[in-house]
Amino acid sequence: MRRAALSTLIGLGAALALSSVATTAAAYCRTTTVLPPSSYDPRKSCWTDGKPLFWRNRCLGFSVNQAASKQVPYGDAVTLVTQGFAAWSNADCDGAGARPSLEARDNGPVTCDVVEYNKNGARNQNVVVFRESGWAAKDAYNTLGLTTVTFNVDTGEVFGFDMEINAADHKLAWGATVPKDSYDLEGIFVHEAGHALGFAHDTTATSTMFPVQKPGDLALRSLDTTDVKGMCETYRSDGKHSLGGGAVFEAPACDPAPRGGFITTCGDKAPEEDPGCAASGRTGGGAGLALPLLAALTVALRRRRR
Numbered sequence: 001m002r003r004a005a006l007s008t009l010i011g012l013g014a015a016l017a018l019s020s021v022a023t024t025a026a027a028y029c030r031t032t033t034v035l036p037p038s039s040y041d042p043r044k045s046c047w048t049d050g051k052p053l054f055w056r057n058r059c060l061g062f063s064v065n066q067a068a069s070k071q072v073p074y075g076d077a078v079t080l081v082t083q084g085f086a087a088w089s090n091a092d093c094d095g096a097g098a099r100p101s102l103e104a105r106d107n108g109p110v111t112c113d114v115v116e117y118n119k120n121g122a123r124n125q126n127v128v129v130f131r132e133s134g135w136a137a138k139d140a141y142n143t144l145g146l147t148t149v150t151f152n153v154d155t156g157e158v159f160g161f162d163m164e165i166n167a168a169d170h171k172l173a174w175g176a177t178v179p180k181d182s183y184d185l186e187g188i189f190v191h192e193a194g195h196a197l198g199f200a201h202d203t204t205a206t207s208t209m210f211p212v213q214k215p216g217d218l219a220l221r222s223l224d225t226t227d228v229k230g231m232c233e234t235y236r237s238d239g240k241h242s243l244g245g246g247a248v249f250e251a252p253a254c255d256p257a258p259r260g261g262f263i264t265t266c267g268d269k270a271p272e273e274d275p276g277c278a279a280s281g282r283t284g285g286g287a288g289l290a291l292p293l294l295a296a297l298t299v300a301l302r303r304r305r306r
């Protein structure tokens, strides 16, 4: 098993984001199996090396950590995560109501609160967890959310994801309006759902996948045309999912169970795994190669100037 992490932390002042960054024509970006270099700027172009990530069947499952947040009760969190994924799965692909062929299901609460992927047939959960007392990502900016996607590095098939929301450093709000001192949690979940679905940051400033959110701003809640295009071309309304390069396959029926099966606790061990040889590596097949990829949504402003 090979693991590496990338944190794409793009923090920028609002004026810089909107006025002085040249963007390409509207284009959605899919996360790929190859990590971009640290010098890569997702505001300017898509990173296309490697194979794009994709979900195999027509459903994915998520689980909100049962503790939820002091700011966000469990029931509200489930509703908001559901809405976040529904923004994507309800995209109108043909102007006549044809929907994409991937949707999210709530697998129920879990006690696990760590980002992990249990391999070799062990059970998993795709957890959504609020960080209440500190944020591990020590970036120079103020990260709102972080989605870690684990995938097969040979094929791009997504095995699972975990979503962390920074409730330690920011006031979160939802509903018809969001105060100017708070961040729109509905928009955060739509953005992070996009990462969980396999999309990367977008070059279009109006896109939900643009990597910056301003306090009080509700713009990320609704997909723009580039987001809709990405969802509808990747998870087509005819039931075919895109592997990139024009290749598609017929997606199997909905199965929201995580890979290996669902479990509410952390650290499940594969039944066949012998601890004595766990470090000897995989044998055959590519499924043991999984790579977590982090993608962060950051807040605008607050960049320290010298």
Ligand SMILES: [Zn+2]
Residues within 6 Å of the ligand: 191, 195, 201, 211, 295, 296, 297, 298
């Ligand atoms: Zn992001």
